[in-house]
Amino acid sequence: MDLEFTPAEEAFRAEVREYYTTQVPARLSEKIRLGQHLDKAEQEEWHAILNRKGWLVPHWPVEWGGTGWSVVERYIVDLESSLANAPRALPFGINMLAPVLLKYGSEAQKAYWLPRIKDGSDWWCQGYSEPGAGSDLAALKTRAVRDGDHYVVNGQKTWTTLGQHATMMFALVRTGQSERRQEGISFLLVDMASPGIEVRPIITLDGGHEVNEVFFSDVRVPVANLVGEENRGWTYAKYLLTYERTGMASVGASTAALGWLRSIAGKARRNGQPLLDDPLFAARVARAEIELANLSTTALRVVAAVAGGGAPGAESSMLKIKGTELRQEISALTRRALGPHAQPFMPEALEEGFNGEAVGPEGAAAVTPQYFNLRKLSIFGGSNEIQKNIISKMILQL
Amino acid sequence: MDFSHSDDRRMLADTLDRFIAGRSDPMARARLAETAPGYDPSLWEGFAELGAIGALFSEDHGGFGGSGFDLMVVFEALGRGLTAAPFLSTLMSGRALALAGRADEVEEIVAGTRLVAFAHDETDAGYDRASVATRAERSGDGWVLNGGKSVVRDAEGADLLISARTAGGEADPEGISLFLVPAGTSGVSLNAYPCVDGGRAAEIALKDVALPATALVGEGGALIAEAMAAGTLALCAEALGLMEVIRDATVEYLRTRVQFGEPIGRNQALQHRMATVLLEIEQARSAVINAAAALDRNGDDRERVLSAAKFTIGKTGTFVAEEAIQLHGGIGMTWELAMTHFAKRLVLINHQLGDEDYHLTRFIALGRAA
Numbered sequence: 001m002d003l004e005f006t007p008a009e010e011a012f013r014a015e016v017r018e019y020y021t022t023q024v025p026a027r028l029s030e031k032i033r034l035g036q037h038l039d040k041a042e043q044e045e046w047h048a049i050l051n052r053k054g055w056l057v058p059h060w061p062v063e064w065g066g067t068g069w070s071v072v073e074r075y076i077v078d079l080e081s082s083l084a085n086a087p088r089a090l091p092f093g094i095n096m097l098a099p100v101l102l103k104y105g106s107e108a109q110k111a112y113w114l115p116r117i118k119d120g121s122d123w124w125c126q127g128y129s130e131p132g133a134g135s136d137l138a139a140l141k142t143r144a145v146r147d148g149d150h151y152v153v154n155g156q157k158t159w160t161t162l163g164q165h166a167t168m169m170f171a172l173v174r175t176g177q178s179e180r181r182q183e184g185i186s187f188l189l190v191d192m193a194s195p196g197i198e199v200r201p202i203i204t205l206d207g208g209h210e211v212n213e214v215f216f217s218d219v220r221v222p223v224a225n226l227v228g229e230e231n232r233g234w235t236y237a238k239y240l241l242t243y244e245r246t247g248m249a250s251v252g253a254s255t256a257a258l259g260w261l262r263s264i265a266g267k268a269r270r271n272g273q274p275l276l277d278d279p280l281f282a283a284r285v286a287r288a289e290i291e292l293a294n295l296s297t298t299a300l301r302v303v304a305a306v307a308g309g310g311a312p313g314a315e316s317s318m319l320k321i322k323g324t325e326l327r328q329e330i331s332a333l334t335r336r337a338l339g340p341h342a343q344p345f346m347p348e349a350l351e352e353g354f355n356g357e358a359v360g361p362e363g364a365a366a367v368t369p370q371y372f373n374l375r376k377l378s379i380f381g382g383s384n385e386i387q388k389n390i391i392s393k394m395i396l397q398l
Numbered sequence: 399m400d401f402s403h404s405d406d407r408r409m410l411a412d413t414l415d416r417f418i419a420g421r422s423d424p425m426a427r428a429r430l431a432e433t434a435p436g437y438d439p440s441l442w443e444g445f446a447e448l449g450a451i452g453a454l455f456s457e458d459h460g461g462f463g464g465s466g467f468d469l470m471v472v473f474e475a476l477g478r479g480l481t482a483a484p485f486l487s488t489l490m491s492g493r494a495l496a497l498a499g500r501a502d503e504v505e506e507i508v509a510g511t512r513l514v515a516f517a518h519d520e521t522d523a524g525y526d527r528a529s530v531a532t533r534a535e536r537s538g539d540g541w542v543l544n545g546g547k548s549v550v551r552d553a554e555g556a557d558l559l560i561s562a563r564t565a566g567g568e569a570d571p572e573g574i575s576l577f578l579v580p581a582g583t584s585g586v587s588l589n590a591y592p593c594v595d596g597g598r599a600a601e602i603a604l605k606d607v608a609l610p611a612t613a614l615v616g617e618g619g620a621l622i623a624e625a626m627a628a629g630t631l632a633l634c635a636e637a638l639g640l641m642e643v644i645r646d647a648t649v650e651y652l653r654t655r656v657q658f659g660e661p662i663g664r665n666q667a668l669q670h671r672m673a674t675v676l677l678e679i680e681q682a683r684s685a686v687i688n689a690a691a692a693l694d695r696n697g698d699d700r701e702r703v704l705s706a707a708k709f710t711i712g713k714t715g716t717f718v719a720e721e722a723i724q725l726h727g728g729i730g731m732t733w734e735l736a737m738t739h740f741a742k743r744l745v746l747i748n749h750q751l752g753d754e755d756y757h758l759t760r761f762i763a764l765g766r767a768a
């Protein structure tokens with residue numbers, strides 16, 4: 001074992017740090033630092049910047065624009081980009097759909113869709129969940145019926161993240177009548193501008209609008225937009241989910257969040273001393289720090305164990321659980337650190353150009369809403385309970 | 399020993415539950431928070447007519463209750479309804495004024511015709527009760543106040559009971575006095591905002607606020623302690639009411655939400671989670687009962703028991719809120735669901751009058767002192 005970076009890795013790290021600390025527009029990194037949301041144009045701007053640099057789709061095969069980075073190099077990029085408060089490219093096209101297309105898509109689909117993901121022509125959203133199909137995804141009912149060169153889709157998706165901006169959705173739909181519910185599901189690419197699609201906002205408990213309901217009535221989707229074979233979509237869907245989960249270790253994001261926690265807590269006082277010197281609070285922060293150091297090695301171990309750099313199997317569930325719990329804990333500690341200043345609800349202070357009077361330390365306005373918003377981490381991407389079921393079955397064989 | 403409430407208190411609880419269910423919609427709380435004063439004044443009048451305010455004060459002070467168990471009954475009911483009304487401010491300011499012998503003002507408070515916000519916390523204080531930088535200087539017969547107060551609930555349009563230093567250094571527990579400052583006094587400016595859990599609060603700037611001699615209510619120490627003690631118990635009882643509703647809503651969801659062909663509550667993993675929620679809530683109830691009994695006693699023992707309760711509520715409240723959201727899945731993340739607003743209030747109670755760690759530290763310190 002050797003936990004040191006090689007000289008080549010050190011050099012790479014310096015290059016990555018140099019890039020992220022100098023090339024992220026300050027407007028964007030400042031928003032990320034203060035916990036503000038990027039709007040659609042800013043998200044697109046960042047996507048384009050990364051694409052120009054050639055770092056947008058590192059894990060794609062090199063012939064499609066991937067960087068060929070090793071596990072360690074990817075780890076370095078995750079960490080350095082987070083520490084520089086760089087935004088994240090949205091994962092839906094890059095990290096979720098693309099691996100499915102690369103493995104199961106036709107040559108024509110790859111040639112058409114992958115470049116469009118890269119250049120930002122399409123904004124993708126994920127159409128998996130339905131009101132009756134959350135953890136039990138195979139219970140989905142949205143139906144697609146073949147009619148000549150088209151499928152006709154009827155039904156409803158829900159929790160569709162950023163569906164209000166999306167131009168395309170990859171959706172799971174029911175095409176077969178099989179006894180086994182997992183057979184008879186297909187993976188379709190749906191144009192969000194199609195007649196018959198209606199997107200309605202869902203407001204989350206923090207007051208934000210990031211998820212939606214999407215209704216389909218007689219929506220016509222070309223048969224050419226079927227990925228892989230009809231009725232085999234379940235296999236593709238599950239393949240995608242392990243990719244989704246592995247990213248949820250969020251070591252970089254937790255490292256940055258811990259830094260933010262220290263900066264907020266560094267300004268606070270309790271019982272006449274700096275909060276960070278309060279033994280109870282210091283112990284809480286130390287626990288999080290230790291957990292993060294452990295997780296960072298666990299994440300590297302799990303990913304490194306996969307030959308060829310693909311997605312890990314059931315082990316990705318460990319990363320999902322630990323990564324999301326830690327992110328949530330750090331956000332809870334940041335809320336605690338604010339003391340009485342956790343109470344004000346000033347969503348307008350999170351908007352650009354706010355010039356009202358802020359309350360509490362810089363950035364305080366985002367903290368409590370973000371704490372509530374991040375409760376989602378243990379619910380989506382397969383809830384943490386479902387991950388434990390997977391570990392019980394697949395690893396423990398119970 | 400007897401662990402049941404008296405008939406009178408049971409009746410009070412029933413009356414309040416019925417009144418709140420009929421007149422106050424839990425979902426209204428967040429909406430009302432958008433504009434001043436953050437609650438429905440006609441509902442507040444209704445509470446006054448019902449005697450709900452009177453239940454918080456003893457007969458000596460124009461009420462008909464005022465014991466720890468009276469407070470417990472009232473605030474638990476308010477929690478069950480996620481009620482938006484200035485009860486906490488009224489209790490804290492009213493109890494301090496009553497102890498100071500300001501009978502006229504207390505009478506109006508009990509009648510619901512005078513609102514007095516309790517303006518003690520300051521920006522750099524954390525939860526430290528002795529950390530008061532606002533200063534009061536003598537000026538002729540009267541006083542001049544300078545400084546500021548932070549996150550003062552229900553301050554808009556209300557009189558303010560302001561703590562200010564008349565002697566001593568910044569974190570000195572001695573040398574703090576209370577001043578009653580009428581709404582709209584010149585030199586007082588408010589920056590008001592909604593709170594995450596509903597209700598409204600304000601940052602208050604005090605610039606050369608000139609006050610007559612009669613504004614001085616008295617030396618702060620005992621008065622602030624009385625307000626804090628009553629307020630702490632009240633928040634604990636409110637949290638208990640919130641937790642009862644959250645528990646019931648979550649159990650109901652586990653029974654009715656079907657995934658994998660059966661109610662999710664059939665999973666033993668979730669049954670045990672919910673069982674833990676239930677037993678932690680019962681432990682918290684005992685803590686609140688201990689605190690209610692202790693309120694009527696004096697001295698460090700009372701303070702220690704109150705800190706034990708607020709510690710328990712801070713820890714358990716956050717746990718219950720997080721579990722309830724998690725067990726609801728995606729629905730638990732939505733504004734539309736009343737439960738999430740109960741959960742937000744429950745978490746934010748941990749940020750009023752001292753959180754879990756603050757009260758654990760205080761519990762240890764009081765134990766050493768004893």
Ligand SMILES: Cc1cc2nc3c(=O)[nH]c(=O)nc-3n(C[C@H](O)[C@H](O)[C@H](O)COP(=O)(O)OP(=O)(O)OC[C@H]3O[C@@H](n4cnc5c(N)ncnc54)[C@H](O)[C@@H]3O)c2cc1C
Binds near residue numbers: 134159379386662
């Ligand atoms: C903010 C947010 C964004 C999302 N974005 C998207 C998106 O873009 N696209 C998309 O398709 N979906 C999205 N989702 C949906 C997400 O994947 C689902 O919420 C998730 O799968 C859980 O499903 P559910 O909400 O129906 O909860 P349920 O499945 O009803 O679960 C409720 C509770 O029961 C537990 N549970 C269920 N079954 C079991 C079991 N067998 N054993 C033990 N416990 C169990 C769950 O863990 C949970 O605690 C998003 C969700 C959120 C909250």
